[in-house]
Amino acid sequence: MNGAESLVRTLVQGGVEVCFANPGTSEMHFVAALDRVEGMRCVLGLFEGVVSGAADGYFRMTGRPAATLLHLGPGLANALANLHNAKKANSGIVNIIGQHATYHIDYNAPLTSDIEALARPMSAFVRTSPDAESVARDGAAAIAVARQGQIASLILPADTAWNQADGIAEVEPAEAGASYAPRAVEEAARVLRGGEPALLLMTGSALSAHGLELAARIAGKTGCQVMGQTYNPLMARGRGRFAIDRIPYVIDQALPILQQFRHIILVEASDPVAFFAYPNKPSLLKPNGCQVHRLTAHGERSVAALEALAGVLGAKPHDAQPQPQMALTPPSGALTPAAIAMAIALAIPDNGIVVDESITTGRGFFPPTAAAAPHDWLQNMGGSIGFSPPVATGAAVACPDRKVICLVGDGSAMYTLQSLWTQARERLDVTTVVFANRNYQILRGEFAGVEAGAPGQRALDMLSIDRPTLDWVSLAKGMGVEGRAVHSAEQLCAALTAAVAEPGPRLIEVVM
Amino acid sequence: MNGAESLVRTLVQGGVEVCFANPGTSEMHFVAALDRVEGMRCVLGLFEGVVSGAADGYFRMTGRPAATLLHLGPGLANALANLHNAKKANSGIVNIIGQHATYHIDYNAPLTSDIEALARPMSAFVRTSPDAESVARDGAAAIAVARQGQIASLILPADTAWNQADGIAEVEPAEAGASYAPRAVEEAARVLRGGEPALLLMTGSALSAHGLELAARIAGKTGCQVMGQTYNPLMARGRGRFAIDRIPYVIDQALPILQQFRHIILVEASDPVAFFAYPNKPSLLKPNGCQVHRLTAHGERSVAALEALAGVLGAKPHDAQPQPQMALTPPSGALTPAAIAMAIALAIPDNGIVVDESITTGRGFFPPTAAAAPHDWLQNMGGSIGFSPPVATGAAVACPDRKVICLVGDGSAMYTLQSLWTQARERLDVTTVVFANRNYQILRGEFAGVEAGAPGQRALDMLSIDRPTLDWVSLAKGMGVEGRAVHSAEQLCAALTAAVAEPGPRLIEVVM
Structure with a gap:
């Protein structure tokens, strides 16, 4: 098999089963391999911003990375804005970016550009495969990174796609990271027991239905408030779920809300910061003297940490307060x-x-x-x-x-x-x-x-x-x-x- | 005046009279300054690829740079593909890219990214203004670069736009560069007089009507052939103008054409190279043993060089051969x-x-x-x-x-x-x-x-x-x-x- 086929097979074996694509000449061997390899669904987008954004949405819903297939530097450039959004959402993506054949790059043909430099600002992993034998291994390394919720950009010179390769490569299993820090749970419990006004500020995996249910118990037991970030990758919502507010986008609305807290406990969230700076307004939104504590960071198991926290606090299902819900009545008249x-x-x-x-x-x-x-x-x-x-x-x-x-x-x-x-x-x-x-x-x-x-x-x-x-x-x-x-x-x-x-x-x- | 106004005034005074724009929050003071400053036409595009491509077209037709107005890293990212095309066309552009206020950047708000790193692959000049007093001077420096047919990217933190500035800055006149190298003219004349099969390969400013007319005289006098690159930024064409072919895109068509030459004289053009590499085909298209000579490079005055060459060779207007022209008859039937x-x-x-x-x-x-x-x-x-x-x-x-x-x-x-x-x-x-x-x-x-x-x-x-x-x-x-x-x-x-x-x-x- 050639390098391109070794990559497609490595992707499929590594659980990357969808490729959002807008290919060009340098990616034709990857495209050709689709005919020979089962298990890869290739979805065409007519602009690369569609391709990268779709990969973001796919990861958010499955927790598994999709691949993108992009045509040299400009194809990557068109994908960058939605890669930026995906990076901030911790959505893992494997970008496969075509490049000129290794021996052709120095001739400065029209499509030549510094692809690695373009990829770096949005990528946790950037690598150009030097030869066909390296492609599968490099692809497996990219998958490993993307599984962790990061952007991996693999650049594939055309000759590494069409030359003979050895075969596929296995993706190394991730090191078992710390699920959460027990000391952070103790610290959060201490704060919440202390009785000073406290906010549990959550995002990421904490915003699953179960994470929210645990937060509801903790809030009911301790009197803390629970909010989401202004923006969140995915939040479970609707009837029967703990409905939380988010920190308002408008600074003048956010400040009085945050003003009431002496403690903010971050569950994957960031210390609240204004979306933009404005003259004579603060960038950091927490009040003076407010202490910030971190329960979990991205990559840790927030639901398990919340479970542990609820356990330490003795917060039970019945502690969750009943949710007031707005009555839904069909609207009429103007489109307000x-x-x-x-x-x-x-x-x-x-x-x-x-x-x-x-x-x-x-x-x-x-x-x-x-x-x-x-x-x-x-x-x-x-x-x-x-x-x-x-x-x-x-x-x-x-x-x-x-x-x-x-x-x-x-x-x-x-x-x-x-x-x-x-x-x-x-x-x-x-x-x-x-x-x-x-x-x-x-x-x-x-x-x-x-x-x-x-x-x-x-x-x-x-x-x-x-x-x-x-x-x-x-x-x-x-x-x-x-x-x-x-x-x-x-x-x-x-x-x-x-x-x-x-x-x-x-x-x-x-x-x- | 604030920094944004000092920039708009510097642009207008520096001959930058059109701004293709898709602004956001961090660019609002630039937008506000448009109401106070006469002489800047601001043209809105609903996507930044429109903005940067339009600036390319504007430069090609006027020889003067337009500005773009782009919203932080993602706005620039969306512009990059057409900035790539503009860079390869030697089209000068002044990119004005908004950025978070200087003191806000480190908080990693959602839109934060490494804007300088994104700009660098497509830009000859990248600078972030450190304060409002620097904005006009940095803008003038960007204009000077763009006038030379290069991409200049000026990054403007929001507080440098809204803080007080000193006033406008003058654009330093360009150093009088070499118009062309007389020795290159002598060398080209020697080659053309030698009588071996020679190709005058032209692009850039050589493809004006006058440049082509001079090339026609030289071809008529010496028997050399004249061609354009496969792609050219602008070529004067039509009735009464010297009609030249371009090197075909398809390698198998280009090779036999170039095979006939012992010399290629480059007039701003590049040594002919394949658009892509293909298995078992060459990247460089010139035949073995073909000597490549350069009459002018980009930035030199090709028409003056051709004028000098025609003069040395004694090529007169009447040496230009009459042009055979295809008869134009209204087509009918299928859309072939x-x-x-x-x-x-x-x-x-x-x-x-x-x-x-x-x-x-x-x-x-x-x-x-x-x-x-x-x-x-x-x-x-x-x-x-x-x-x-x-x-x-x-x-x-x-x-x-x-x-x-x-x-x-x-x-x-x-x-x-x-x-x-x-x-x-x-x-x-x-x-x-x-x-x-x-x-x-x-x-x-x-x-x-x-x-x-x-x-x-x-x-x-x-x-x-x-x-x-x-x-x-x-x-x-x-x-x-x-x-x-x-x-x-x-x-x-x-x-x-x-x-x-x-x-x-x-x-x-x-x-x-």
Whole structure:
């Protein structure tokens, strides 16, 4: 077998069974190997931002890395923004990046660039295979890194793909890392027993249904509060689950909430920090004198740590307080954020997946959707827009039996609208809801936030995307996805009901 | 004035009068300054690949850099692929990249990344302004670099934008570089007088109408041949101009052509090298024993060098041979590449601009279009697809009185289709012709070229984009551009005639 085939076989044997791809000439032997190797599903994206975002969504839903197949430096460059988001979400990905044949690189042909340098800012592992015999081993090393929730970038010169290789390589099992630090549990118990106002700030694996249930017991027993980060990779939500708030994005809303705490106990979370800096506002959001303690970091077993903490504290299931839940009633009339939130809460089906890049429109989505059917809620961890259509695509590939609802602002959706085509091609069960406010609405607030005064006409032109109006039904149709524009809450409810009732991709343009 | 305003004023005073932008929070003070400073046209793109490609097109048509405005690392990342193409075209660009406030960077907020590392592979100049007082001076330094046809990336932490600055900075005039090397002219003259088969291989500024006219005299006088590189940033073409061929992309076609030469004289061009390596084919295309001489490099004055060479050789205007030209007759029937080429040749208006990313469909476009009305022909220098819609956008901003015809394959056009929206918003005079062969057609040839055998079904799935069919008329409509699908040569001619007759953006889908 050649190097490319040795890699494909190594990937499959290593549990990497999906490859999101946009290949070119230097990747043709990898593509050819797909015909000879069983077990690798290759999904084409018409732009690499779709490819990398889909791999992020796939990892979040399965905990297993997908591969991407990218065409030299520019193909990688196009993937970088969503790789940035994936890196911040601790989503493991194996990037396979084609390169010129080893002997061709120095001739500076048009596509030549410094691929390693491009890969490094977003990757925990960067390696260029020197020869065909090394490809399988390098691929196995990349898989090992990606399994840990990191980005691994393997660069494959064309001759290492087409020359003869020895065979496949085994992925070395991960060293059994510390599951959690018992001393951190003791410290957290001491703080919580102390009775001073305390916040359990959680993200990552702590936000599973079981992690949240344990946190509810601890909160009920000790009186601490529990919150999520502003953004989280995946949160179990809906009826019967412990509904927690997140730290607000807006600093002036976050500060008074955090002001009340003397202790913050971090469960995989970061010390709360402002998304951006603003003149005369703090970067760190905790109050003066607040002590920060860490229960677990990423990579540790947060659920086990919470279990241990609940045990030490004697927090039992009955300690969890009953959850007040908003009543869900079909909205009517204008498409206000509240009406939209209610319509979405009513539409989310049991075991649904919500990928949320609703930015401004969605700031009030949490209270009503806490009363929706049980679901998972995915958010953008890196702040690079164009996140949710690709991530929804990858989540749907990962979970063919679950409905995916992709919530996205029109400005964000334009970044990676090519995702719709992949959804149509693969008949993925994704309902995309585009909030067409025809603005980079968030920037209107930010403009004031950075004390830039009131925008004049030229500045406003950079914040508005209303001229011409984007017609999302036509854009969807152009890529083979059925779309529908809605102008009232009733129409939105009807469109969501119809979309959820049938499998396959749909788009709903919410004209605001 | 604050740092952002000092930069905008420095840019305008330094001749940078257009900014292609997709700003975010950290760039709001730059946006706000637009309201206070006259002379800067800010053009919004809904994806940064549009922004950087447009700046490339603007430089090619004006010889002056535009600015881009990009949102932190991910905004830059999205721009990189077309920055790669611009770098390879020696198109100067001033990238203004927002960054977190200096004191906020270390908190690792979601959008934090190593921006300098991302910028470096595509940039000749990378600098992060340390404070507001430095911004104008750093901006002036960036302009000086960009004027030389290089990419300059200036990173602007938010507090350097909003803090008080001293004022604007002057751009230092460029050192008067060598216009060309007289000894290189003597050497070229000696070779050409020697009478051995010689090729004048030209690109860059040599491909102006006057440069080509001088080359025609030299060829007529000495019997040398004149060719262009496979790809060139801009070539003056059409009736009354010296029509030259380019080195074919396909190695097996290039080798026999180059085989005949004992000397290659490079006028800004590179020693001919294969676009990709293939098993058992050479990377360097010149024959054994062929001597390569350099008349000029990029940055030297090639037209002056050709003038001097013609002078030394005594090559006069009457030495230029009359040009045989293909007769242009309206095509009919099927949309073959030849029929399409003829239709385009008939449609190109006087002083038109053709931006060519037609890949496979366009390989035969040169002979008929040599007989078209005089025009400029722009090509992709870096091989990263999604090039021509943004470059056409920037060329139209640069030259509002000239019709721009954008030729693009459907696979390429999907990368940066957001360009159509900017064309609609700015009412740019661009006719986009999409060749809808519903394949990455080039890869079918490349698959065989790298000796990967015959593709099976899974491999073919990675080369075809026909499921679902892209509907370009709907995609254009979705972004406010009138589109039309054509199924015959007659329909194509009619659509082109209509599009050329009226200003404003149009799209023609050529269904192949």
